Amino acid sequence: MLPDRTADTLIEKLNYAIEGIIYAARTQKNFRFHLGAAALVLLASAIFSVSKGELIIVLLVVSLVLIAELFNTAIEELVNMISPQANAQAKITKDIAAGAVLLSAVVAIAIGCLIFIPYLISPAFKAAGFLHSLNSREQAAYITLFSLLVVIILIVISKAIFGKGEPLHGGMPSGHSAVAFSIGTAIAFLTSNALIIALVFVLAIMVSHSRLLLKIHTRREVVVGAVLGCLVTASIFILFRWCF
Structure with missing residues (x-):
């Protein structure tokens, strides 16, 4: 039986949330991959000195992907607990959750390209006239x-x-x-x-x-x-x- 957490303090609830993130990072290679990608994107944002508006968009899409991956992990754990044996409905549930992660990742990549490609192209290609040559x-x-x-x-x-x-x-x-x-x-x-x-x-x-x-x-x-x-x-x- 699950413990009753309704009377827990704010600090205890915060600890539960952090433990959940740590569990996902420790057990889910996809979540670790997204964390690494998020770190690289934030580093690129600092290197290119993106505008405040662009940084807000980057933070939102990075958070979207990480949150989607956390929900995907939670759904997979729940499905495994309810249906430990192979089950068609369980597979569909997991596929839909994974599809949500994929969709968020594709959107994040598209937005990342729109933000960072001009920073990469303008100095390296436009200024040098590389493509134009x-x-x-x-x-x-x-x-x-x-x-x-x-x-x-x-x-x-x-x-x-x-x-x-x-x-x-x-x-x-x-x-x-x-x-x-x-x-x-x-x-x-x-x-x-x-x-x-x-x-x-x-x-x-x-x-x-x-x-x-x-x-x-x-x-x-x-x-x-x-x-x-x-x-x-x-x-x-x-x-x-x-x-x-």
Whole structure:
């Protein structure tokens, strides 16, 4: 039977809360990862001397991710206590909680890119005129490679959050699907030839379908990978065009 905490003092309740955070940090590798990422983001905020408004936004999104991870841990512990055996409803509950963490992380990454990329690009690229000194093909290559790198990082983070599959094999989302549709989206931004765009996306669909045929991924994992690849790549191309 759980102890009655209604008569506990404020200090005791504060201790319970801190113990919960310590437990999550000690037992949950994803929470430790998010803590490390939060520390790096705050360090970057100090290095780049972001504005007060930007710092408030950074603190809010960092808190959002950490709070989502704490809720996810609490839900997993509760589900494990109620249903220690494998159960379809328990799996759905855990997946939804993990999905909330993923969504908060994607939003945090998007906001982080909007805040920090101008600080990274303006001094290093705009001032030196680096990208402007390149021809259009070289610029396209840089942006495409950067998009693929971001997509791959998000894939690895997503698989770590969901705890299924390996970084390069299986799990949520499909890495092959995400990369294939990322390349397709990049080509769609780089050419106006409808036939080429159609052929590239047909190839992306074939790559994604092969993951289903090999039973490496579920249909949902493939679809999420495709959407992730398209959205991230399109956002980066639009962002670079806006900055330059």
